[in-house]
Amino acid sequence: MKKLFAVLMASLGIALAQGASAQQKVIKIGAVYPLSGALASTGGELKQAIELAEDIINNPHPELKGIPLAAGAGLPKLGGAKIQVVFSDSQGKPGIGQAEAERLIDQEHVVALTGAYQSDVTKTASRIAEQRGIPYLNGESSSPDLTQRGYKWFFRTTPNDETFIHNMMEFLDGLKNQPTKKIAVVYENTDFGVNTYKAVQKFAKQSGREIVANIAYSAGSPSLNSETQKLAAAKPDVAIFASYTSDAMLFVRTMRQMNYAPPIFLANDAGFIDSRFISEVGPQVQGVLTRDVWSNDLYTVKPIIKQVNDMFKAKTGKDLNGNSARSLQGVLVLADAINRAGSTNPEAIRKALADTNLSADQIIMPWAGVKFDSNGQNLKGQGLILQLEGKQYQTVWPANYKKKQNLPILPFTWKK
Amino acid sequence: MFEALATGLFNGLIYAAIAVGLALIWGITDVINFAHGDFLMLGMYAAYWMFTLGHVDPTLSAPIAACLLAFVGFLSYAVIIRPLQRGSPMIVILATFGLGLVLRQLAFIAFSPDYRNLPDTWLSGAVNLAGVSLGRPQVATGLVALVVTGLLFLLVYRTRWGHALQAVAEDRQAASFVGIAADRINAQVWMLGSAAVGLAGALLTSFFYVFPSVGSVFGLLAFVAVAMGGFGSLPGAFISGILIGVVESMTGYLVEPAYKMVSIFVIFLLVLWYRPRGLFGRW
Numbered sequence: 001m002k003k004l005f006a007v008l009m010a011s012l013g014i015a016l017a018q019g020a021s022a023q024q025k026v027i028k029i030g031a032v033y034p035l036s037g038a039l040a041s042t043g044g045e046l047k048q049a050i051e052l053a054e055d056i057i058n059n060p061h062p063e064l065k066g067i068p069l070a071a072g073a074g075l076p077k078l079g080g081a082k083i084q085v086v087f088s089d090s091q092g093k094p095g096i097g098q099a100e101a102e103r104l105i106d107q108e109h110v111v112a113l114t115g116a117y118q119s120d121v122t123k124t125a126s127r128i129a130e131q132r133g134i135p136y137l138n139g140e141s142s143s144p145d146l147t148q149r150g151y152k153w154f155f156r157t158t159p160n161d162e163t164f165i166h167n168m169m170e171f172l173d174g175l176k177n178q179p180t181k182k183i184a185v186v187y188e189n190t191d192f193g194v195n196t197y198k199a200v201q202k203f204a205k206q207s208g209r210e211i212v213a214n215i216a217y218s219a220g221s222p223s224l225n226s227e228t229q230k231l232a233a234a235k236p237d238v239a240i241f242a243s244y245t246s247d248a249m250l251f252v253r254t255m256r257q258m259n260y261a262p263p264i265f266l267a268n269d270a271g272f273i274d275s276r277f278i279s280e281v282g283p284q285v286q287g288v289l290t291r292d293v294w295s296n297d298l299y300t301v302k303p304i305i306k307q308v309n310d311m312f313k314a315k316t317g318k319d320l321n322g323n324s325a326r327s328l329q330g331v332l333v334l335a336d337a338i339n340r341a342g343s344t345n346p347e348a349i350r351k352a353l354a355d356t357n358l359s360a361d362q363i364i365m366p367w368a369g370v371k372f373d374s375n376g377q378n379l380k381g382q383g384l385i386l387q388l389e390g391k392q393y394q395t396v397w398p399a400n401y402k403k404k405q406n407l408p409i410l411p412f413t414w415k416k
Numbered sequence: 417m418f419e420a421l422a423t424g425l426f427n428g429l430i431y432a433a434i435a436v437g438l439a440l441i442w443g444i445t446d447v448i449n450f451a452h453g454d455f456l457m458l459g460m461y462a463a464y465w466m467f468t469l470g471h472v473d474p475t476l477s478a479p480i481a482a483c484l485l486a487f488v489g490f491l492s493y494a495v496i497i498r499p500l501q502r503g504s505p506m507i508v509i510l511a512t513f514g515l516g517l518v519l520r521q522l523a524f525i526a527f528s529p530d531y532r533n534l535p536d537t538w539l540s541g542a543v544n545l546a547g548v549s550l551g552r553p554q555v556a557t558g559l560v561a562l563v564v565t566g567l568l569f570l571l572v573y574r575t576r577w578g579h580a581l582q583a584v585a586e587d588r589q590a591a592s593f594v595g596i597a598a599d600r601i602n603a604q605v606w607m608l609g610s611a612a613v614g615l616a617g618a619l620l621t622s623f624f625y626v627f628p629s630v631g632s633v634f635g636l637l638a639f640v641a642v643a644m645g646g647f648g649s650l651p652g653a654f655i656s657g658i659l660i661g662v663v664e665s666m667t668g669y670l671v672e673p674a675y676k677m678v679s680i681f682v683i684f685l686l687v688l689w690y691r692p693r694g695l696f697g698r699w
Contacts (some may be wrong), residue, residue, distance in 0.1 A: 038629060042530035189674045216674040222431075222624075224634050225423045226668020226676070246531050250624045257542050257551040257623070280625075282535035314508070 029334065030104030032115035032125050036090035038220065038246065039118065041276055042323060043089075044142070046117060049324035050085050052308075058082045063306060066361045068336040073361075075335065077342040083335055086110060090121045093388035096355040097121035097268050101128040111143060111344045112137060114330055117323065119143030119191040126154050135349045139330020140323055141189045141250060142269075144199065144229030147377040153346075155353050155372055157330050157365075161192075161268070165199035166293050167383040168266065169207040171397040172238065178264060178410050184213035184236035186251070189242055196242035196268050205284050211238050219247055222376045224254045232260040239264070243349045245271035256414050263411035265289060266385075273321050278391060286409045287412045294322035296396045297403045298366055308364050333358070366401060419667035421662065424550045429626070429663020430620065433561030434634050435641035435653040436568060437612035443648020444585045444605045447497060447508050451516035452637020455610050457523060458692045459485050459617020460626045469661075474622045475556070482611040483617035489610025491601045516572040516631070524626035532626045539622045553622035560619055564612055565654045572650060579683065580607065585648070589625055644687050646694030656695060659683070 031050055034043035055061075064070035067340045086108045086337040090097035090360065097116050103286075104110045112135040122141040128134035128152050137155045138146065144160040164356035172180040185200050187193030188398045204211055216228045218223065224247065231239060232255075239262035243251060248271035255261065267290040296319050299306035308328070312320045314368055318326070333356060338344070341352035358370040368380040384401060386393035387408045395401045396408040423699050440451045445691040449455075459481045477511060496515060497584025539553040572578040583591040584601045592598050624630070641660055658681055667679040 036524070036529070038523075038529075038627070041531065043684055044529070193543045203447070216672065218632055218674060221635060221676065223423075223427050223664070224673075225427065226420060226665050229669065230673065246625050246627065249531060249533050253623055254551075255539070256547060257553075259542060275529050276532075280531065283535070344552060 010032045013073050025079060027075065027338060028108055028110045029083055029085050029331070029338075030101070030108060030110035030115075031085050031105070031331075032090050032097050032100050032113065032121065032402070033087065033268065033374075034121070035087065035089040036263050037092040037094045039244065041245070041302045042274060043092075043117065043320065044322050045316075045321075046327040047087055048318075049312065049320065049328040050087075050114070050313055052315060053335070054083060054085050054319075056308075056311075056332065057335045064304060064323055067364065068330065068358070068362055069252045069332070069356065077339050078344075083127055083338070085331065088215050090116050090118075090125070092118060092121070092374050094118075094120045094124040098124035098128055101125035105132050105134055110134070111338065111346065112334055112349055114139060114327075114334060116289060116324070117141065117327075118366075119195070126151065129153050133346050135334075135346060135353055137330055137334040139333075140326040143195045145191075147375040149310075149378065153350060155356075155376040155378075156372055157333050157378045158293060158326050159367075159383060160377065161195050162199045162202070163381065164268065164383040165196065166205050167389050167397075168200075168240070168268075168291055168385065169203045169209070171385040172209075172264075173207060174397065175264075175408075175410070179237045180239045180264065181209050182212045182232055182235070182241045183209050184234050184262070185217065186209060186215045186217070186231060186239060186241045186243070187252060188214075188219040188247060189216040190219065192270065193242040200240055214356070217247070219244060219248070221290040223332075224250050225258075227251075228254045228260065230250070231255075231262070232258060238264055238266055240268060241272070242268040243271045245274040245277050248272050248274075248277055249281050252285050256275070256284060259414070261413050262410075265412040267291070269293070269322060273323070273393065275318055275321065277336060278388070282388060282391060285413060286390075286415050287409055289408065289412075290386050290388075290393065291383050291398070292322040292393065293323045293365065293383055294320065294380070295366075295384055295401070296320070297392070297394050297395055298401060300403055301401050302364070302366060303364075304364055325365065329363060332364075333370055335385055356388065371384065417669065420519045420665050421423070421453060421534045422545065422552075423549055424662035424665025425658060426554040427665060428658035429558030430616070430657075431520045431634070431637050431641055431660050432654045432657025433557060433564060433616040433619075434659045435617070435638040435645075436561075436565050436650055437574070437609035438638050439645065439648055439650050439653035440572070441605055441609035442642060443650070444581050445497075445602045446505065446585075446648075447512065449492075449609070450509065450513040451492070452613060452638060453631025453673075454516040454519040454523075455485055455488065455613045455631070456489060456617040456620070456634055456638075457626075457628065459548060459614035460621050460630060461523065461527060462614065462633045463618035463621045464534060465683065467534050469685060474534070476540055476562075476620050478615050478618035482615040485614025485617075486607040486611040488607040488614075489608075491514045493606035495692060498599065498602070499546070515606040520628050527623055527628060527629060528641065534621050540564070544664065549625055553619070557616070557619040557622070560615065562652035564615060565650065568608070569650055572641075581597070603642065637680070640684050644684050644694055646691075646696035649694065652694055652696030 061070045073081045088100040128137045142161045144162045227377040272290045337352040341348040387395035462481040463474045466472040580596045641656040645656035664676045
C-alpha cells in the first residue's frame with residue numbers, strides 16, 4: 001500500500017513536473033534594433049511588428065490560414081513552448097549592436113538572433129552569432145554583401161538590393177512614354193547607400209542605361225543644397241534615391257524650394273516609406289515612386305495581408321509597411337524552423353533553417369516563397385514598385401499585383 | 417558656381433545665427449554651454465508646436481521662442497551654473513553637458529523620436545536675388561542672423577551695459593569691486609545667448625525637420641564656428657559661421673558632397689594651427 005502510494009505520488013510528481021515544464025518553457029529569441037537615436041521611430045515600429053509575430057505564434061489564430069504555427073498555441077514540436085523575443089537597443093550604432101548581440105547570447109541565453117534593420121549593424125551583430133554558433137535570421141537588411149561572407153549561421157528572408165535594383169530596371173524597361181536612359185543616383189555614404197549605387201551601376205549597364213550623376217552625401221547633414229544643385233545640373237531622366245527618413249524629408253523640401261523635379265523620382269525604399277515621411281511631406285510629394293517589398297493594396301491579391309494588417313492596426317494604429325512586415329515575416333520563419341528542429345540546439349535550428357521551404361501561400365509577403373541558397377539568401381523574394389497617391393503607396397509593378405490601372409502617372413511634378 | 421556661393425553664404429549665416437549665442441555665453445561667463453544644441457532643439461519644438469497647435473507662423477513665433485529660451489537660459493544659470501561656479505570650471509562644463517542630455521531625453525519622452533516637418537509656411541518658396549534662386553526661409557533666417565548679431569555687437573561694444581559685461585569677462589572680482597553685479601550680468605548674458613539660439617531655432621523650422629537630437633546636427637558646427645572664430649568673439653563666431661557655410665557649399669559643388677564635413681574640419685585645423693586662439697583671438 002505504501003509502495004503503491006509512493007508510486008502514485010512519484011508519477012503524480014513527474015506529471016506535475018512535466019506539466020510545469022511545458023507550461024513554463026519559454027524559448028528566447030534575441031532581437032537587436034535601433035530603439036533610440038535617429039532611427040528610433042522605425043525601430044519602435046519593427047518592435048511592434050515582432051510583438052505581433054510573437055502573438056501569432058504563441059496564441060491560437062486559426063483565421064490565418066496556411067501560415068505555419070498560426071493555428072495552434074506555441075511550438076507544437078516543443079511541447080507547446082512559447083517564444084519570447086528579448087529586445088535590445090543598438091542605438092543605430094554597429095559597435096553597440098555587436099555588444100548587445102553578445103549580451104543576448106551570453107546573459108539572456110537566446111537560442112537565435114534576429115535584427116538589426118540597418119545593414120551595417122546587422123553585419124557586426126551577425127558576426128558575433130557566427131563566432132558563437134548561434135543561428136541569425138535577418139528579415140529586413142538588404143545589403144547584398146551580408147550573404148556574400150560565406151557565413152554558415154546567417155539566413156536572410158528579404159531579397160537583397162541587387163534583386164531590388166534589378167526589379168527597378170525591369171520596371172523602367174516597361175515604361176513606354178518616358179525616356180529612362182539617363183540615371184542619377186543620390187545616396188547616403190553608408191553600406192545601404194553605397195550598395196544601392198553599386199547595384200545600379202551594374203544593372204544600368206546591363207540594361208543599356210548610363211549614370212549621369214553619382215551623388216554621395218553624409219546622412220543627417222545640416223543642408224543638402226549642393227547635392228540638389230548637382231542633381232539638377234545633371235538633368236537625369238530618372239533620379240534614384242537611397243536615403244533614410246530625415247534626409248528624405250530634407251531632400252523633398254530642398255528640391256521643391258529650388259523647383260527642381262526629376263521626371264522619374266524613384267526611391268529605394270527606406271525613408272520614403274516611413275509612415276512619418278508620408279504624414280509629414282506626403283502631400284507635397286505626390287507621385288513619387290519607390291521600390292518596396294510591401295503595399296497595402298495587396299489585399300486584393302493576398303487576403304492574408306489584410307488580416308495581418310488589421311491585427312497590426314488594432315494593436316498600434318498604424319498600417320504595416322515594408323520594414324515592419326518583413327521583420328514580422330522573419331520571426332515567423334525563424335519560429336517555424338525552431339519548431340521543425342524540435343529542439344533548442346543551435347545546430348538543429350540551423351539545419352531546420354537551411355531546410356526551410358515555404359510556398360507563397362505560407363507567407364504574408366508577396367514573394368514566391370522562402371527557400372535559402374547555400375549562402376543563406378532567400379531565393380524566392382522579389383520587390384515591388386509603388387507610387388504615392390494620397391496617403392497610400394499603390395502598386396504599379398509587377399502587373400499581377402497592380403490594382404489601379406491608371407498608374408503610374410508620369411512625369412513627376414511638385415504639387416503646389 | 418555663383419549659386420553655390422550664394423547658397424553657402426546664407427547657410428553660413430544660419431550657422432552664424434546659431435553660433436553667436438554660444439560665443440556670447442562663452443566669452444562673458446567663461447562657460448562652454450554644451451547644451452547649446454539642445455537649446456536650439458527647444459526653440460525648434462517651441463516654433464513647431466506653436467504652428468501645429470495654434471497656426472502661428474514661425475516668423476511670428478520666433479520672438480516668443482526667444483523669450484521662452486531666455487527663461488530656460490535664466491533657469492539654467494540660476495539653478496545649475498551659479499551654484500557650481502565655485503568649483504572647478506570642468507564641473508560647470510560637465511554640468512552643461514548633463515543638462516543637454518536631460519533636455520534631449522525629455523524631448524524624446526515628451527515629443528517621441530519622430531521626425532516632424534512644418535508644412536508650407538509664409539516663408540516657403542524661393543526668391544530670385546541677382547539671377548540666383550535662393551530659398552526664402554534661408555534668406556530670411558540669414559538676414560535675421562545679421563540683424564541679431566549686429567544688435568548683440570552693439571549691445572556688447574557700444575553700451576554702458578556692454579562695458580559692464582566686458583568688465584565681468586575681464587576680471588570678475590575687480591568688476592564686483594567697482595559695483596558691477598557680476599551674477600546679474602551673467603544671468604542676463606545666459607538669457608541673451610539662449611534667446612538668440614531660440615530665435616534661430618524657430619526660424620530654422622521653416623526649412624529643417626525637427627526631432628529630439630536635432631541639436632547634434634548643428635551643435636557641432638556651432639562649436640567649430642566659435643572655436644575657429646576665437647573663444648567668445650562675436651564677430652569671430654559670425655565670420656566663421658559664414659566661412660563654414662561657404663566652404664561646405666563650395667566643396668559640395670566643386671569636389672564631392674560627401675567631403676563637405678571633411679573640408680570644414682581641415683579648414684578648422686589649419687586655422688588652429690596658425691592661430692591657436694582663433695581668427696579673432698581674445699577680447
